[in-house]
Amino acid sequence: MSDDVAPGHVRVRLDLSYDGSAFSGWAKQAGGRRTVQGEIEDALRTVTRSRETYELTVAGRTDAGVHARGQVAHVDLPREVWAEHHDKLLKRLAGRLPKDVRVWALREAPQGFDARFSAVWRRYAYRVTDNPGGVDPLLRGHVLWHDWPLDVDAMNEAARALLGEHDFAAYCKKREGATTIRTLQELSLEKGADGIITATVRADAFCHNMVRSLIGALLFVGDGHRPPDWPGKVLAAGVRDSAVHVVRPHGLTLEEVGYPADELLAARSREARNKRSLPLAPGAGCC
8 A cells, every 4th residue: 555645635634523422433334323433424525526536544433323523534536526625624614523533623634744653652432420410411422431449550550551462352352364563652540539330442553353351350459359360361362351341331432642843754654554563572483
């Protein structure tokens, strides 16, 4: 694959957010299901009065019910379309898009930019409360209620064993031909004055269901059903454990996507396309 933009086109970066409650995830699907990608592409086609649908590439595909505050995408537009519409495109999209998705910024992307492959990290937050009374009704679409008291210190102890580069097969839904090796850069939890526990999860990339599985494991530690060393043992075993539950999606929000300096974008994109493997242990064979 190449980062080259087709002749006569301009690559445009979009910064956006959405409430995922009523969406069947980011990616377009057959059968007319409502998706974030579908809504934005339809709106772009309408406001630019184009017959063609301009396809978006996104930093991280979110599942049904997952929210985003700092999502990033790109789209390649014909240069004449960008020249005609760019100064009014943001406001026109605001008038055309449904209220549960917003585009906050549109700008010509620097050379080598790819919303997906140029990213160096994605940061998610998962929010949960153990308040015995439940969740504030105004936050019910964004916070999970866990009906057991949670020990945040024990959860943070368990989280430390998961940091670094590992094969996260035990915490991912396997996809054919895709690696489950990831570098987990941050996993920490903090309880606010409002009683909401926010888990911050940052990695170079995530495999399918990884964040929600990690949180599921940590909740089992927090409520005393498993010891703090259990999530690390699950990781080392490398296989799915039936006790690791994929928690509900509504507590999860994509908060931010990080990119390198402009001059490093193309190199990062090429690097990210290489399928990773873990280093062999000393004396280990290849097969």
